[in-house]
Amino acid sequence: MLAEYLAADWYSRDETLWEGVYRLIAAHCLECRDGALKVRQYWEPDIWSEQAYAGDDEYVEHYRELFLDNVRRHSRAKESVSIEVSGGLDSSAVLCAAAHLQQLDNLPSPGVEAYSLAFDDNTATNELRFCRAVGDILGMDIHEIPPDDMPVSWYEEQARVYRTTPDYPTVAIFTGMLEGIASTGSRVLLTGLGGDEWLGGSRDYYAEELLRCRWKSLIGCARSDIHELGFQRTSYWFLRHGVFPLLPVQLQKGLKKIRHSSGKKSTAERNCWLSPKLQELIRLRRATFHSQPVPAVRHPGQLHLLEMLHHAFKSYPIESSEVRAARVGIERRHPMDDARIVQFAVSTPARLFLKGRRRKWIHTQALQDLMPQLVLKRRSKAEFSSVVARVIAKMERDLSDTVSYARTEWVKPNEIRLLDDECSNSESPGRSLRVLFGLFGCDRLFPYD
16 A cells, blocks of 8 residues: 555545554445444446436436435535635536525525635635635625644654545645634535536547447537537547447557557656665555456446546545544535435436537536526636645755655655656646655654654
8 A cells, every 4th residue: 555655546435554453445335243344335336227318408406306306315414514615617507506495595504604715815725706706696704714834844744643645635724614604503514525426428429329229319429529520539539439449459459559669658657766676566466456246337438437436546536635624624515526415427328418618518507597607617627736736845955855865765866856747847747746755654653763
């Protein structure tokens, strides 16, 4: 697991950094009978179930009813329910739905309060104009809370006190907001988590329509994509996401091998900062992961959804955020990361989630009358790598000049220095930032012998 953290490449869903201590995987329960412990899975989506409506309008109406009911169920609280609003399609939709339900006297809580992080710069983290547009259409004030910029000593204290890797900087920035919400007496915080995973869509609708011989629908998808993105791009997508997934598995593997050998970095090259021992551990983990049988599915697009459902990394930020909130007495709830939304995603035609450049098509269609057009038409997303980069910059000298040389059984100092440079000079240093923060966290978690 140390190798996974230092590579920012996660495969195990139940192991932790502590030997003999395991994570209980989502949708599993722990049973104790006759002195023996057993982990049992109690839920998984039914991939053979199908939503079968006559037209797109009926699918849209079904989703609207499901979404509003999910927000209603998750809003059950003794005090006012709080909602974390980023200005994106998902969290804004949750707030608009809650306000709509309150207007209908169908919200099982005394009221609704909304909160947003107020970044005072012009970077991609600043979403205030979108949040304010939501507030304007609802006639309510959204509390704008400055993000927290924690010192390095705060992260060190996290590792020392809680005996785990410290909260990622994108979780730490919410500390003041959570404390402020708790001070009002609110104990429930709703988020928009899950929308990207289950409603974002993929071009696998080409394979689904081909497999089902729905020629009219297939032509409609192609026309929509050609109109927005051109014939050449659409042709590539048709081959990549329509024809390729339907080829025999062995032929797919052979073509992937050719593609990888023609330019894609090997596992060792991607993890060149790790020591040889940890590189080998990651290689073995990856080989084990990829040797697992491909599950049987109704159409290839479902493989993408199942992969996200079972992705090892998905639980880490959720757990970290929920623990951070629980420390001040708040329960985070995710109406869009709900089992019913997952089931809807695997049961609904893939073409309804992505049309041309419009992701979450069914989501935006269902909520046209509840949300501001500025948000509905938004195609950008907030980008928080600058938040992490600021924290890494404070740790830079320590990581390059001290930690990397003290931890040569883990990493190669010269390669860590190159990662530092990449974080400073690259426009999208995402993985490098995760690696460096993972090195810092593991270093502080496990003191030197």
